[in-house]
Amino acid sequence: MSTQPPRTRLMLVTPPVLDPGAISFRLMQAFAGGDVAAVLLRLAPGDERSLTERVKALAPSVQAQNVALVVEASAQVASRGGADGVHITEGIEAIAEARSSLRQERIIGVGGLRSRHDAMDAGEAGVDYVMFGEPRPDGSLPPLPAVVERASWWAEIFETPCIAYAPDAASVPALVETGAEFLALGEWLFGDDVDIRAAVGAADAAITEFAARKGTR
Template sequence: MTTQNPPTRLMLVTPPVADADAMAFKLMQAQAGGDLAAVLLRLTDGDERSRIERVKRLAGPVQGANVALVVEDSALVAARGGADGVHLTGGPEAIAEARSSLKGERIIGAGALRARHDAMDVGEAGVDYVMFGDPRPDGSLPPLAAVIERAGWWAEIFETPCVAYAPDPESVAALVETGAEFIALGAWAFEEGRDIRALVAEANEAIAARIARKAAR
């Protein structure tokens, strides 16, 4: 997920997944909408074996499309399921533990960063990306203006890539303008009645429009 001065790309953040086959179909639809960099896979509760099997079921079709698969909160499930990395919300201690177990072989990302010093702490711990704007444990979201400010601040100063979490389709264009390396379309993109293919296409159009404006300057 990391390149020299990369253009902004998209990440999908799934709702908690119990049915891997149903999610595989949704992701196939999303991939038809255009470029995707990564899928952050969230899993419902279950025994370790069943969670690993869900990751294995999704790793093939996701990675086969040259998209990285990152699993939320379990380095063990991510590694044994064949995912490309793990997304952690437990702070520097969880990151240190994951780095020890994964031995630099997989992506480690960090979310649940509520203050600037939280982001700097995990950055110093050696993560591959930081995420701003993701839902809090109670499901609430930080104000969009705060996410725009935080993503713009980070993208301007730090080399570690950042992901700006979009709370809805209307916010994507504003988040693209922050210069964040990745824009995350959240669980809302997978809701019944949403055209996820169209959402991905429209987000990529917003990215392309920003690139065109920069090139014209």
């Protein structure tokens, strides 16, 4: 029996979405590039009904590709929109609230973690993943070495999966080396000047190369 850790998989993090049709086309291009496990859907501002309708419009096409759709929104929007889960950035207190309103099989992930202690509290609260390195509320990014250190520490010690957020293509190799279960490709992936299929393929190739060196299947 193999004792090697599972191969890192990709999550795609969208820019704030207003037009589900446009982002759906780009996602289908991305899925053709490599092994994508999940999409973290970020939504442009709107009322709860309009947000829910955007999730409803996008969920079937994503899920038809065997890709999970996680929404950075309220638990109600995620549930009513048919998403597979919710991504929480409002703090530890919001985890229990989300768990009480979502069925047990839905994913609850957490980001916006400011310290190791916050991450451990989230793990103890029973989340399905923790994310390190995503943009702060003001749009700034934590330093890449700090993200590498945090993801490496978590992946080595804890069973709860972690996601390392890649702010650009150049950061992908270093984050793959952390052994994080998932690598999140940020909204840079959706830029007009980016060949999204090729970029996903390059990230997938970096994962494959690392897995080969480690003997991961």
